[in-house]
Amino acid sequence: IPHCLVNTIMKARLKGAQTGRNLLKKKADALSMRFRQILRKIIETKTKMGEVMREAAFSLAEAKFAAGDFSTTIIQNVNKAQVKVRAKKDNVAGVTLPVFEHYQEGGDSYELTGLARGGEQLSRLKRNYARAVELLVELASLQTSFVTLDEAIKITNRRVNAIEHVIIPRIDRTLTYIITELDEREREEFYRLKKIQEKKKQLRARTELEIAERLAKLGPIAEPVNMLTEEADEDLLFE
Amino acid sequence: MMFTCPELTFNVDHGYLEGLVRGMKAGLLTQTDYRNLAQCDTLEDIKLHLQSTDYGKLLSSAEQGLSVSLVDSRLRENLAAEFNCLRSNALPQLSTFMDFITYSYMIDNVVLLITGALRQREVSELLPRCHPLGTFDQMSAVGIACTPTELYSTILVDTPLGQFFQDAVSESSLDEMETEILRNKLYKAYLESFHAFCKNIGGATEDIMCPVLEFEADRRAFIITVNSFGTDLTSADRRALYPTCGKLHPEGLQLLAKAEGPDQVKAVADCYPEYKEVFDTPEPGSDYRSLEDRFFEQEVKLNTLAFLQQFHFGVFYSYVKLKEQEIRNIVWIAECITQRQKSKINSYIPIFM
Numbered sequence: 126i127p128h129c130l131v132n133t134i135m136k137a138r139l140k141g142a143q144t145g146r147n148l149l150k151k152k153a154d155a156l157s158m159r160f161r162q163i164l165r166k167i168i169e170t171k172t173k174m175g176e177v178m179r180e181a182a183f184s185l186a187e188a189k190f191a192a193g194d195f196s197t198t199i200i201q202n203v204n205k206a207q208v209k210v211r212a213k214k215d216n217v218a219g220v221t222l223p224v225f226e227h228y229q230e231g232g233d234s235y236e237l238t239g240l241a242r243g244g245e246q247l248s249r250l251k252r253n254y255a256r257a258v259e260l261l262v263e264l265a266s267l268q269t270s271f272v273t274l275d276e277a278i279k280i281t282n283r284r285v286n287a288i289e290h291v292i293i294p295r296i297d298r299t300l301t302y303i304i305t306e307l308d309e310r311e312r313e314e315f316y317r318l319k320k321i322q323e324k325k326k327q328l329r330a331r332t333e334l335e336i337a338e339r340l341a342k343l344g345p346i347a348e349p350v351n352m353l354t355e356e357a358d359e360d361l362l363f364e
Numbered sequence: 365m366m367f368t369c370p371e372l373t374f375n376v377d378h379g380y381l382e383g384l385v386r387g388m389k390a391g392l393l394t395q396t397d398y399r400n401l402a403q404c405d406t407l408e409d410i411k412l413h414l415q416s417t418d419y420g421k422l423l424s425s426a427e428q429g430l431s432v433s434l435v436d437s438r439l440r441e442n443l444a445a446e447f448n449c450l451r452s453n454a455l456p457q458l459s460t461f462m463d464f465i466t467y468s469y470m471i472d473n474v475v476l477l478i479t480g481a482l483r484q485r486e487v488s489e490l491l492p493r494c495h496p497l498g499t500f501d502q503m504s505a506v507g508i509a510c511t512p513t514e515l516y517s518t519i520l521v522d523t524p525l526g527q528f529f530q531d532a533v534s535e536s537s538l539d540e541m542e543t544e545i546l547r548n549k550l551y552k553a554y555l556e557s558f559h560a561f562c563k564n565i566g567g568a569t570e571d572i573m574c575p576v577l578e579f580e581a582d583r584r585a586f587i588i589t590v591n592s593f594g595t596d597l598t599s600a601d602r603r604a605l606y607p608t609c610g611k612l613h614p615e616g617l618q619l620l621a622k623a624e625g626p627d628q629v630k631a632v633a634d635c636y637p638e639y640k641e642v643f644d645t646p647e648p649g650s651d652y653r654s655l656e657d658r659f660f661e662q663e664v665k666l667n668t669l670a671f672l673q674q675f676h677f678g679v680f681y682s683y684v685k686l687k688e689q690e691i692r693n694i695v696w697i698a699e700c701i702t703q704r705q706k707s708k709i710n711s712y713i714p715i716f717m
Contacts, residue, residue: 179703186699187708190692191656193472194436197493201479202543236595237544240605241551241584243656244591 127306135303139296146288153281155218160274167267174260181253188250192243199235207231208255210262215270220277222270227262374675377455385679388446389671391418393690395716401697402709407435410698432698439691444496447684457565461677463524464558465684469498470525471554475547477503478515497684500524528553548588548605555581559609565677572670572678579666581610582639583659589620589629590655611636638662653711660713664689668715686715 188195209230215222239247375382393401397417404410407430411423422438423430451462473494480490487504494503502519516529528550555577562573585606592602603621606612612620612632619632633643642658653661663685670682693712700709 183703183705186703190696197476198479201476201483201485237542237597240544240588240591241548242587244587245654
């Protein structure tokens, strides 16, 4: 509806859309930066992981050499988990990322395993695998944040593009339409007023002509008596 | 008891088996065999090489899924089969001796079953994981008991291991004892009983077996001490686990019980010439051999000495131990190859005579 009021409203909306787009672009940039950081860390951790796992598997072989087959004793003794994982939330530019951290619960229930044989190798084995578990937990948090961030970045970019290529042009077009309509209407008003003035002038000119004609037709008109110039008034009885 | 000329009467009862054992000992892998194995690149190559040794077609039936654990279990089963073949032909004294050899494996199996029963695991799951040399008749009945004490009073008392539980049960209830402590207590009772038996037989058997068993006892004492630093095991508890049939008894064991750090252990070892070497710090530049490795080497040396004398039972014990070490070596080489860590492949214990 082409209105002045609507015009102002539209201008405000355009402004809003532009600010929104800029903010979203900034958010997308921050997320991308964090994304690249995480990617680098993932590559690092994965290579370290390969090394650590290899070492841990080898220390298992060493321990088996010295202590015999202790796998069944360990499996039978399993009770509760000694290393547990907690999930925390981290916030990056408005996106909540899950972060996992591990914590130890309870003492080491396998302290005395290998007491008589292979204790040294077993403790080395425990250390190696503990390190492997730490790395695994870290890797898990990195990968989940990677996936979440990826989605968040896609959504934000989609929104930025939508605003830029769809919303703003639409508002632009509406605005131009309104302005053109308003201009047209002004011009119409103006034209109409002009026309009315002309007509009025013509009408006035015609009526004057008619009056002049009628006056001339009546001839010399006795002028009515002018009361003010009269000297004597007939109606006055007593003077 | 053979006091006079044991050589004359020994062969009557045990000559055939001694001959068998010596034949089997000749089939142990040699230096060249080990070198060939170390140069293999895959498990398939190892299988090939083993076919040319006394192991023959042992692994050839495992076409798919050739893994290190399969190799390990097959070799162990092979050893158990050889041992049982010898055992079934043995006459008394030798048969008791050979039973003693199996008790150490039985102890491991029993501890495993007890832990499993405590956690309500299915007995049928645990049975295949027991060591084949340590089977006893009542193994499958273990599942009916719910607590260790019940287990002991109903089943274990009748097994040959019943005598070893005396010491453990009298001191504290079986239920609260940690499995490792139980295992070590049983082993201590077993070693001492085995030592007494060998002493009883006398003669060449005593001369060969007693040093070996004494070494085993002292080695356990040392290793328990070293491994208990940093754990909750108090020195009094530790003392209760030391077998008393070794050279360290009684002064060495007392000192060990009081030791608080590895240096003090080394100080104790320095008093005994045989163990001084084991605890010596190696010169820089040579390979690092862990304490365990050095003890293994000593054990192998003592065991090879058994074959230099004749007419005694020690050859059977030494054969089993050497074969075990050989299995460990082969599995080590196989693991190194599968994990591509060839740098440490020569850390096996050489058994050459």
